[in-house]
Amino acid sequence: MPLKSCLPFDTVYLVGGTHGNERTGVSLVQHWGQSPSEIQRETFATHLLLSNPQAIEKNIRFIDRDLNRSFLPRLLEDRRNIDYEVGRAREIVKTFSAEHPGKRTFAIDLHTTTARMGTTLITNTVPANLAIAAQVRQKMAEVRIYSFDASDRINSCLRAAADGGIGVEIGPIPQGVVRHDTLAIARQVVRQILDAIDAHNRKTLALPDEETAVYLHDRHVFYPQQPSSAAPVFVHQALQGQDYHPLSAGHPIFQNLDGRIWPYEGPSPRYPVFINEAAYYRENIAFSLTRRITLASLLSI
Template sequence: MTDTPYTPFDIVFVVGGTHGNERTGVTLVQHWLQNPADVQRQTFTTRLLLGNPEAIRKNVRFIDRDLNRSFLPQHVDGETAEAYESGRAREIAATLQSDRPGKRTFAIDLHTTTAKMGITLITNTDSVNLAIAADAQKRLPGARIYCFADSDRINSCLRAAADGGLGVEIGPIPQGVVRHDTLETTYGVVQEILNTLESFNEGNFAPPDPHLPVYLHDRHMLYPGVPSGAPPVFIHREIEGRDYRPLAPGHPIFHDLNGQVVCYEGVDTTYPVFINEAAYYYENIAFSLTRKMPLASLFASG
């Protein structure tokens, strides 16, 4: 971990509806726009933002392309520059950076999942983001930290446009609906992240426990290719809903209605997440594989 003193954040953006059919964040942002004192703190200004208004209006994930994969220069200015979400990414990046230089911004991006992910805090390997995730987790029993190494995938997401940020994933909940329990859980998660940022800004902040377990993204598991005329396969009953539980080599992961089973062929035990996530069907992704490791080992190789 870094020994550099932590630099406070000046503006915290709470973002809902980056995916237009994830209504929990949309509903909370709409609530807080009417009740802004709920999300204000002494040491920073909180701003509220709806990520993808057109997708929210249609209750769909996106219009032309995934907004949360649209923040790299090649998306904003490249061949996809005409996409609705590329325009939105330009606007959001400008908003997140409008008070620079001299102001540090942090983005809390609110998502939901159809997978049984519980409370998940998503971050890159930036030591400040990890420290904030670790501190927030102490306030959120059962929450897990899902971490992505530096890559186009993580650098193309909305919160990468701010100086710091966390993604919040809560599930399971179907797409396109609001439920009281998910709403209340997400409400509490945002409050605790804001409380963490307040402590961080006040310097009342301990470095994270180096032994804290984190789940490092490894790769996606695609649905197996099915020859034309063969029956379709789907997630095996034995891993359905078992996000973050160990999956050993040889364990069943897919089957079909004829009883044909496909087993996991990796060499090491993995920890699958986003199992049977509805939003990933169009990309043929069945789930993602992670490696569970102590926080300190993320930095072991420098």
């Protein structure tokens, strides 16, 4: 692993409400504001952040644009852009960097999904992030790791403003809802991530199992183009809720109420995620596809 990945993290930000209607993270950050002891560790300072206050207040995903797609440098440097979320992104970049000169920050960003994805840790391919995620998976076997190669998508997310970061994605849960089970899982995952960062800082983090499965982002799958007069197309019942199950060519992926079926056509197997995520309708995204690889093969790319 590159040397930099071994440097300790001085500050960890626990972030909720990057999407204002994903209430699990908002509630946990509010709770930890009252009960900080469970998120404190000896080797770093833990800070709390409600990242999109206006969207949280309105219980909507965003005001002007998706905050978690707003951290590209070219966007932040465009002074003509006065979108609320771009302003927030500029402030968060300052918070993560300028306020802690010379210190290294780690961001844990709490999300939920309407897809049946269980508990997913989302990372880029930086070894330190993957090693921390792999450690959490060793403690919680139900956790999956969903990784993105460098791209505008991953470089524009909130975590890109920190030196290290993991997105926590839990579902299914509706937008706008707080539910005991999702809260409990998110709370447990955060504790494990904090423990893993602590171990990383102490250089006691176990070498990750090279066979750990990583789901590497491949591409989005869009709803089929239909004339606006046509009957609506939706996720096929054989695919609904089958996040992380292998998908092969010929498997049905869409249907309509007339009984028409659209099969999957493409390389096989792929592992679908974010199936029928409510927030992605506006982009016409039905689900995303990943390739299942090992941590070893990812790190040797």
